[in-house]
Amino acid sequence: MDAKRAITAAKPLLHWYDRHRRALPWRALPGETPDPYRVWLSEVMLQQTTVATVRPRFATWVARWPSFADLAAADEADVMAAWAGLGYYARARNLLAAARAIAAKHGGQLPDTEEALRALPGFGDYTAAAVAAIAFGRRAVVVDANVERVVARLFAIDAPLPGGRRAIRAAAATITPEKRAGDYAQAMMDLGSAVCTSRKPRCLLCPLADQCGALALGTPEAFPVKKPKAVRPHRYGTIFWLERDGHVLLVRRPDKGLLGGMRALPTGPWELAPPGLRDAPAEAAWRVLERRVEHGFTHFTLDLDVAVADTERATNLGEWWPVATLDEAGLPTLFAKAAALARSRQA
DNA sequence: GACTCGTGGGC
């Protein structure tokens, strides 16, 4: 890499952004003042999540909880259920915790410095910088996966991720402008999303092409270099559908760990071999469906048997939820899949 | 630094 070569990215990038910026529901139009609540909510929803997925969820969310105060007053169970299907559920817990901290300690307003934001739950380096820049116009070095890719290519940084982040961040700092901080940050996102894409980058459309080290080498797609990932192990489990008088037994998962704090169908630990009916929540005439549910997580894949049974007996192992309104229970996708299979009984 | 933590879409 040639770190000393002067690159002036902000000016051509902002010029490009003025012509090609995406209209997004959480974005202020030119001349408008951004709403910090919407900026924050969008940044959290967009963590590891695509714009297409976030768009409708954002609209539903702000209609229900339009401000920090509204969210701070919400019940945790409602917030978790509203997040169902979006994944990374710690985001929802932290979102509510932050809203309550903002109400209690910050007068109902988001603090406007990167440092103060960084102290709130769910604000890491990226989100604190992005909110400071986008909502408050503060100069901040905003580094997400888009910026990593753009900067690694621009400077032809070949240190593999994640170790290479230090060099990428340092390079990013050298091209981050003082003015139009929010526009610049979002311009980098839009460029990474539409032009400097992970595969088949559209270099002919890029406003920085004439300065791009990776393009000069002829291999833009080779950047950023990444360390190979570990193989994903396979696990097995059984999910239990226990029905009683038109209601199904739901449990609440522990706050910490996978799918933490979410409503769920009963299931035992997921292990290297199928556990069968070992962890059934009650004695019943369980029938294991022939079809299985397959589900992929980031770090392992899962094969699940679905066992169904009817019972007459009330238990206090969880809540009996009306089957007819199960889609309102806020089940994570994995359990929604199992529920659909159990209800169809097309074993 | 290395893990954990979801989900849907693209190729």
Added chain:
DNA sequence: TGCCCAAGAGT
């Protein structure tokens, strides 16, 4: 189809 990827944070 299986793998990679996406506006990362917490431990």
